[in-house]
Amino acid sequence: MLTLSCKLTAKGGSILSWAEAYDKAYGLVSQMTLVEKANVTSGLGWAMGLCVGNTGPVDRLGFPSLCLQDGPLGLRFADKATAFPAGITAGMTWNRGLLYQRGAAHGKEARGKGIHVLLGPAFGALGRMPAAGRNWEGFSVDPYLMGIASAETIKGIQSYGVSATAKHFIANEQEHFRQGVNAISSNVDDRTMHEMYLWPFADAVHAGVGAVMCSYNKVNNSAACENSKLMNGLLKDELGFQGFVMSDWLAQMSGVASALSGLDMTMPGDGYLWDDRKPFWGPQLTRSIINGSLPYDRLDDMTTRIVATWYHFGQNKDFPEVNFSSWTKNSTGRIYEGSGNPPYGEVNKHVNVMEDNHLLARQVATEGTVLLKNNDGFLPLKKKAQKIGIYGEDAGPGDGPNACTDRGCNQGTLAVGWGSGSSDFEYLVSPLEAIQRQAAQDGSKISAILNNTLLAEVESDSSKQDVCLVFINSDSGEGYITWDNNAGDRNDLYAQKGGDNLVLAAAKRCRNTVVVVHSVGPIIMEKWINHRNVRSVVWANLPGQESGNALVDILYGDANPSGKLAYTIGRSLEDYGPTAGVMYTANAEVPQQDFTEGLYLDYRHFDKESISPRFEFGYGMSYTKYSYANIRVYQTGRRTPLPARRPHSPVSPPTYNSTIPKPEEALYPPGFQRINRMIYPYLDSENITYSKYPYPEGYDTPATPSQAGGGEGGNPALWEELYKVTVQISNTGHVAGAEVAQLYVSYPSEKKVDFPVRQLRGFEKVWLEPGQKKTLTFYLRRRDLSYWDVVRQNWIIPDSTICVSVGASSRKLYEHASLP
Structure with missing residues (x-):
């Protein structure tokens, strides 16, 4: 197992490419007071700004409150922004240039809304368990493909001066038991950590990512956001990370310990519970410096990392102000929603940042579609008059794409998963709408049954059609939402809403059945995949707002399928190995999940055990050869x-002559007007005594730098x-x-x-x-x-x-x- 380290290591400012930003940061941070530094590192509290995360500003020095906003495929809670295809769809394009373009368009939209830090891309979960709820936010179960896709996305996002965030660090592989004091412990050996879970983070750091988000889970029984080996050792020393580490929202489990372990920013500022306003930092961070329990140079490094990132991406010049609200679509509302009180003002300027990104979204969705089966070259469909049956709720609009908060239900066509990694839709082109449009041009007749339970009607109607298109899906997401007893993670790998029976009903009497699958991950299709009437299977993943248009491009041959699977589709869950199942029932007060499979995830396991998959990793058909x-x-x-x-660094981290102030200097200023429920760095009392804190033995001894380090992403060699x-x-x-x-x-x-x-x-x-x-x-x-x-x-x-x-x-x- 990985061993823990209690030594403070790897201050920011040791990499030449960041030297200018750190020089500028030194100039600003050296002017800051203790409470101002504490303010920069602490969130203001849930909903105490317009974004999902808001840091404290330093107004007198011109340093703003930073806006941190989800997410990996769009701008969560914002209007007039693009809902791009999900990460897993982008990963299945295997197209470096397109991944960069998707990231760049995403970054440009974020900048247009005034977002400083975009909370994506996601590449933890890696995908250890095929039913895990958030696998779809990432690009692949393979660390190499995940790393390349993440790096291209990051470079694209940051090309517009917006900091990307590499998340979730690390081994955050399921939703059950992910949060809280007794969060699940991912127990990972050293080699597996480096070759599997850390691998894509190295790509991200090598690409110059500005922020890393530590995860909710424990790693080897130490909370990820207070794990010094992970943050100080692997990330900051070995990988040479120069930006800042933020907590996932309420993933911080301590005050001083998390700071010593390498955490630089707490989000959203509250303590153990949502909206509790009992911060670990804020005033407690100020107190910890004055009473001697946290070294001042650790706070200096935390603050400098955040400010240097701001400078590194040029956000100090001509950066837009935040012009949207996460809490209302109305033009006016509370400036500080979480306060429950005035003032009111304009919070939503409804800035349209979409430009022509629908074209890019459509291209990503098209290239990310995988043709799995095509007997006798049945697809593409001919553009001629014919009778087409369309079956399944997944083909239609349902109650609209935004019917459930954070897309937290499976209704209508599935275009993204649920949770903080989703976004609102300005529109969603359903498959039915797009096919009807094409059919009208061809003179075809459409018969549609969008209720998955009307099996007898489907069977009867399908017998009258020349072509039957059957739509099935499988959904999942973040663990704070439960849909149909799926608490984030899927309960199994089968198509949801009776999808298998729907396929069988249509295929029973329709000789030309095409199955279209929208899914967050693999599904078991053994009940119908070899059915003689199932001519073709189209794996459409999570295609975003241009879903129907992209699908029609593939079905009718306007685009030749070029997507390839970014994971293996097995014949059963058991095919993936004995540790591939989600832990649904706790095995201890702190659930213990041992990653005993080591390197053998997905195709590596199938190869090792000589298991024949239904469709192998990297597989995908074409209309040509x-x-x-x-x-x-x-x-x-x-x-x-x-x-x-390891090379010697030509630059050194900045050092400050920071003197611990007297307690009275950290009190609220006279006449200060507090905003209700805002988290401030000030103290109410000056009754604080300094004492030498009993740090762990060897803490002050400099750690030996890892020979695997020396540059962004590790040793340059x-x-x-x-x-x-x-x-x-x-x-x-x-x-x-x-x-x-x-x-x-x-x-x-x-x-x-x-x-x-x-x-x-x-x-x-x-x-x-x-x-x-x-x-x-x-x-x-x-x-x-x-x-x-x-x-x-x-x-x-x-x-x-x-x-x-x-x-x-x-x-x-x-x-x-x-x-x-």
Whole structure:
């Protein structure tokens, strides 16, 4: 297991690319008083500003209250903003450029609303359990694909001067028992932590992410938001993270301990309970400095990290003010909603930030759609007059896309999951609406039954149709919402609302049945997948506001399917392994979840146990065909077992000559007008005595820097290219399309070190006209070939033959070579 450290390590300001921001931050923070520094690090309390998170300002120095706002696919609670396809849909595009564009559009919209810190992307949960509620917010169960997708998204978001947030740090893998003093403990060994759960966070830090959100759960029985090994050791020292760590909302479990462990900002400012106004920080943080229980230089580092991030993204110049309210869609309302009192004013300016992002949202949804089955090339549908039956509630508008708060129910067509990772819809194009539009152009007749329980009617009606489109789904989300007894996590992997029976009813008498699936994750489809009348299966994921339009593009061939699965679809939950099930019943007062499967998640487990999946990781069909040939390997760097030694930093963190003020200097100023229920950093009493705090033994001894560190994302040598692999891809069919070529690395079996059968370590998406061929190039970095050595505490390339394979999925690999 990971061992805890009580040593304070890795102050911000040690990386050259952040040096200018830290210099500016030093200039501002050095002018701040103790209470001003405490104010910057503390939330004002739930709903005490216009955003879901609001920090305290320093008005006299021009430092604003920072606006922190969800989320990963849109701007939660805001109007006139785009509801993009979910992370899992974007991940299934396997398109680096499109992931960047989605992030950039998201960041531009956030800036347009005055949001300083966007609370996304999400890549924890990684997806250890296929039924876990929030897997859909991330991009893939594979850490490599998750890392690349996250990095591109972050770079896109931050290109508009908005800080992205890497969340949830770390091993936050299910919703049951996720919160509170007795939150579930994810018990993870050192190698698994590095190669699986920490891997995408390294990509995020390497991409320059401005913020990290620590998670609700415990890790090895220490709360993630007061775990020094995680925040000080892995994140700030080993990965060289230069931004600030915020708590998830009410994930802070202590005051001084969390600060010592590396937490820099508390959100939303309250204590253990929502809206309780019993903060761990705020006035308590001020008190802890004066009484000696928290070193002043720790508060200086916390404040500096936050201010440096503000400078780093240029938010000190021409940044828009917040122009929306999280608490009302009305133009006017309370300025401080959580106070329950005046003043009132304009809180919503209804700024439209959508521009033409519907085109991008549609493209992401289209490229993220995966064609799983297409017997005899039944799809695409011909644009001709025909009779089309549409069956299933998931095809229609239901009661409207915003019928339930935070999308907390499965009704109508499923376009996003539920919880804080969702957003409001300005509109949602349902499949029925889009298909009806196409049918009108073709002269086709539509018959629609949108009630999943009318099975006899579906069976009868389907017999009269030329084509039957059956829509089924499966929904999940964050644990504060329960729908149909699904408390965030799904209760099983079956289609919800009787989806299996709906498919069987239509397919019984309709010879040309197409099943469309909108889902947060894998579903078991064994009851109907081999039915002779189920001609095609379209996996549409969570497509966002352009759902129907994107689907019609695929169904009618205006777009050639190019999506690939970002997880495995098994034949049963048991296929995923004995630890893949959600813990629904606590096994202790503090539930203990041992990650004994180690590296063997998803396809790695299927490969190890030689289990045949229903559809493998990386799988996806096309309306054309591709061939692979002529793999070549070129060594471009020096291969050594160990990376170069950690480099010496050319810059040093700022140091302050901070003198602990007298208690009376931290009192409320004379005549200060308090806002009801606002959290302030001031003290009511000066009756405080300083004493030397009994810190743990060795706390003041500088920690030995990790040899795996030295730059953003870890030792810079880990990011150096060692090999280049080329392969030729040809479109041998009659339709233009895009293929995702995937590269997997394999190691020979060794007694000393256990390796998965194969691991994804490269992918490229290429557009090819019929008959066209192109040469693709994959670049292998040192980290792509290394494993984490728990004894040497470093990344090691094994001294043995490493094989690379390239193909169309994890099970369809056509070209093979060895690395010299």
